[in-house]
Amino acid sequence: xxxxxxxLYLNDILIELGDFSLRADLSVPAGRKVAIIGPxxxxxxxxxGAVAGFVPLARGAVTMQGKDITHVAPDKRGMAxxxxxxxxxxxxxAAQNVGLGLRPALxxxxxxxxxxxxxxxxxxxxxxxxxxxxxxxGGQQSRAALARxxxxxxxxxxxxxxxxxxxxxxxxxxxxxxxxxxADTGAAVMMVTHAPQDVRRxxxxxxxxxxxxxxxxxxxxxxxxxxxPALKAYLG
Amino acid sequence: MAASPVQISRLGGIGAATLVVxxxxxxxxxxxxxxxxxxxxGPADWAAVRFTLWQAFLSALISVALAxxxxxxxxxxxxxxxxxxxxxLGAPFILPVIVAVLGILAVFGRGGWVNQLLxxxxxxxxxxxxxxxxxxxxxxxxxxxxxxxxxQGWQGIPAERFRLAAQxxxxxxxxxxxxxxxxxxxxxxxxxxxxFVICLASFAVALTLGGGPRATTIELAIxxxxxxxFDLGRAAMLSLMQLGxxxxxxxxxxxxxxxxxxxxxxxxxVRRWDAPTGVLRWxxxxxxxxxxxxxxxxxxxxxxxxxxxITALPANVFRAAWSSIWVSCVSVCVLLALALPxxxxxxxxxxxxxxAAGLLGFAxxxxxxxxxxxxxxxxxxxxxxxxxxxxxxxxxxxxxPFALRILVPGVRDVVAAQGRLSAALGLxxxxxxxxxxxxxxxxxxxxxxxxxxxxxxxxxxxxALFADQDHATLPLQMYRLMGAYQMQAAAGAALLxxxxxxxxxxxxxxxxxxxxxSE
Numbered sequence: 001x002x003x004x005x006x007x008l009y010l011n012d013i014l015i016e017l018g019d020f021s022l023r024a025d026l027s028v029p030a031g032r033k034v035a036i037i038g039p040x041x042x043x044x045x046x047x048x049g050a051v052a053g054f055v056p057l058a059r060g061a062v063t064m065q066g067k068d069i070t071h072v073a074p075d076k077r078g079m080a081x082x083x084x085x086x087x088x089x090x091x092x093x094a095a096q097n098v099g100l101g102l103r104p105a106l107x108x109x110x111x112x113x114x115x116x117x118x119x120x121x122x123x124x125x126x127x128x129x130x131x132x133x134x135x136x137x138g139g140q141q142s143r144a145a146l147a148r149x150x151x152x153x154x155x156x157x158x159x160x161x162x163x164x165x166x167x168x169x170x171x172x173x174x175x176x177x178x179x180x181x182x183a184d185t186g187a188a189v190m191m192v193t194h195a196p197q198d199v200r201r202x203x204x205x206x207x208x209x210x211x212x213x214x215x216x217x218x219x220x221x222x223x224x225x226x227x228x229p230a231l232k233a234y235l236g
Numbered sequence: 237m238a239a240s241p242v243q244i245s246r247l248g249g250i251g252a253a254t255l256v257v258x259x260x261x262x263x264x265x266x267x268x269x270x271x272x273x274x275x276x277x278g279p280a281d282w283a284a285v286r287f288t289l290w291q292a293f294l295s296a297l298i299s300v301a302l303a304x305x306x307x308x309x310x311x312x313x314x315x316x317x318x319x320x321x322x323x324x325l326g327a328p329f330i331l332p333v334i335v336a337v338l339g340i341l342a343v344f345g346r347g348g349w350v351n352q353l354l355x356x357x358x359x360x361x362x363x364x365x366x367x368x369x370x371x372x373x374x375x376x377x378x379x380x381x382x383x384x385x386x387x388q389g390w391q392g393i394p395a396e397r398f399r400l401a402a403q404x405x406x407x408x409x410x411x412x413x414x415x416x417x418x419x420x421x422x423x424x425x426x427x428x429x430x431x432f433v434i435c436l437a438s439f440a441v442a443l444t445l446g447g448g449p450r451a452t453t454i455e456l457a458i459x460x461x462x463x464x465x466f467d468l469g470r471a472a473m474l475s476l477m478q479l480g481x482x483x484x485x486x487x488x489x490x491x492x493x494x495x496x497x498x499x500x501x502x503x504x505x506v507r508r509w510d511a512p513t514g515v516l517r518w519x520x521x522x523x524x525x526x527x528x529x530x531x532x533x534x535x536x537x538x539x540x541x542x543x544x545x546i547t548a549l550p551a552n553v554f555r556a557a558w559s560s561i562w563v564s565c566v567s568v569c570v571l572l573a574l575a576l577p578x579x580x581x582x583x584x585x586x587x588x589x590x591x592a593a594g595l596l597g598f599a600x601x602x603x604x605x606x607x608x609x610x611x612x613x614x615x616x617x618x619x620x621x622x623x624x625x626x627x628x629x630x631x632x633x634x635x636x637p638f639a640l641r642i643l644v645p646g647v648r649d650v651v652a653a654q655g656r657l658s659a660a661l662g663l664x665x666x667x668x669x670x671x672x673x674x675x676x677x678x679x680x681x682x683x684x685x686x687x688x689x690x691x692x693x694x695x696x697x698x699x700a701l702f703a704d705q706d707h708a709t710l711p712l713q714m715y716r717l718m719g720a721y722q723m724q725a726a727a728g729a730a731l732l733x734x735x736x737x738x739x740x741x742x743x744x745x746x747x748x749x750x751x752x753x754s755e
Contacts, residue, residue, distance in 0.1 A: 054656055105667065
């Protein structure tokens, strides 16, 4: 299990929040794109939150590239994350928002500013550096947030349904862009989603969360073509 | 997500809270040390205690009792100028007390318009001095406050409920019982408690409209023990009484006092179908007109009588105005230096109890703190040379509870919206403050600073203890002019004071609102 190409290892973790509990014992290989699916309230977001360090563990350990990060602060875990909403600071420009991914200081060197510009251009936002989020469309806001993931260059990208509010065509575009960013940085991706078509378009593997358990990743295509009963019930 | 992700250093907040407690405790310690002399309260002191409680109780009761029908009329009726009138209801909160007193005297005083009218009809003139005058002034300040609190509560009722009530054809009486009465039950105790606590520490009103053995508040008695007898032991004992009473009331009020908002009740008007027509319509109209006149006529009289005087103000008024501006600026800086770290601490901690530290400002009266610091200072330096800094400091402490009530919800919102993103990006410490929290709570910072600036500009309290002829603030100078019956100059100074207080509020508040960001 602990091969050199495993980026994230959840070593028999248990999350307890009131009556809710969720167990997971699984690993994510480096560079893979993993979709996290399951019924509402099953704990998909909670699982991602625990990986990112926002939800405390009752038991178990999280290992990132062989290093125990169970008690490490969210920004020191080697992950980049997008939330369901509020991924940009509304009072900062697109370039400043991206710049925060390089380092949490707004005064960047000329070289770093160049990196920010390149990242924005890579996601199709060349020339939008000085706009604030209010002056960007929903899709452009997602692009800016992805540009920040690009400059962060972390080995694991966590996405907690950041594109749920976008229309189908735009969402497909964003998924492809996530793929591009991940390919550029060589990162693995864990993405929460509701939509089976997202899984088919995007994911190599699937983590199915259901009944208080996050199941180990399985190859996406095979699983979706031939789902076990619980997944079949969810997919309908 | 359960854990609070934001990493705000608690040190700043705890440090600021400790400083606040230390400033008040030092004053208290000095007072207690002087009180050890064994002064026991005499009959006059007990009369002051009784009067303080009685007038605060009556002020709260009358203000709220009158506010309910006025708020109900405002909630049900739509008319031209309704928005302006509701906005004006926020004005007395930052109106300098001494200005309001001048306006009230012009309308209700011995030679005022009401008495002229009464004399015209052959009635005996009414005397405003004493309990009646104190209550009149307190109701002038607190009727609008109570009206807004109640209106704010009623406007929180969803429009759908009123639609349903109209569809079912419920009578106004039933609508009141089903929809409005439950809200009233929730809001009224808080409004009563807030007004009671505010009036307990009444000084400037009692100084100008009360006085004498039958209308002296404890605060005023402290001042008199100080100024007339220089009896520090008596002042100290009275200060302890004040602290005990106001402290007990503040602890009670802590759970009752609603959120402070100048814009409360300003929201979209809910369409009401239950407003009765016919005679009752005119009752509502009369209520609104009376409340508006009660509020506006005294203000208008100050403005009108001040206009001729403002061009010929004596030089000492301008000197005092500069002192007031200085005090106000320092006060705002001190307030923000204390309130922001405390709000950051309180806003990110899950226990609400720490807010109590800021409410100490409600319990500790300005004159008590002033007395304590006077005792500490006067062996070493002439207190008058520190009059302005001490005034600025005490004003900041007095504004602190309001500022925390305004800032803490803002900090909580920012943390809820951007806390995890900040944590994921490793923003912490001063960077978190500078780039996330301050831009996010800028409107609240502006509003709190504006309140503090205006309150400090118009404050007539601790300055009266410390000042000599050379160190007056504008409100004190105005009071001296009134005492010398230079009414023309006093009215001019009042107009200047109105401009300064509202101008200071407007500058800060506009600065805050200009920076408001939309998603």
